[in-house]
Amino acid sequence: MQMLYNSENYAVVHFEVDVNEPTGFPMRPDVAEGIxxxxxxxxxxxxxxxxxxxxxxxxxxxxxxGVQALISASPNDDDVDEYLAGYTVLAQQPVVLH
Incomplete structure (x- = not known):
């Protein structure tokens, strides 16, 4: 998990998971090999x-x-926030704090 962007309006976090990590579920050796x-x-x-x-x-x-293209144009926070707004319009999951 890596925080990529954090402004007053938006936060972006990148997640990368290695699916080869042990899950506790057995996998056939002939299937798991080389994956x-x-x-x-x-x-x-x-x-x-x-x-x-x-x-x-x-x-x-x-x-x-899109982010890479935006970065090459030297954006300010408003430009980045505007780009992110195009994605958050799809957001349905409420943010819940425990």
């Missing part, structure tokens, strides 16, 4: 709406490419 997989995604939190979204796969790759 090296990871799962990754981004959690985007809208602090004012108190909603978050987790994206992975093709959508996460699209998000990453």
């Amino acid at each position: 090296s997989l990871t799962r990754a995604g981004y959690e985007i939190v809208d602090k004012h709406a108190r909603r978050e979204i987790f994206i992975e796969g093709a959508l996460a790759e699209h998000f990453k490419e």
Whole structure:
């Protein structure tokens, strides 16, 4: 887990999980041999709406490419927040603190 962005309005965290870590579930040796997989995604939190979204796969790759293009344009916080707002409009999961 790595915090990538944190502003007054949004937070973005990158998650990467090695699926080869022991799960406690047996796997056939012939299936497990040579497999090296990871799962990754981004959690985007809208602090004012108190909603978050987790994206992975093709959508996460699209998000990453958009962020890289944005960074190359030397954005300010408002530019980054505007970009993130395009994703948080999809957010349905409420943020709950324990």
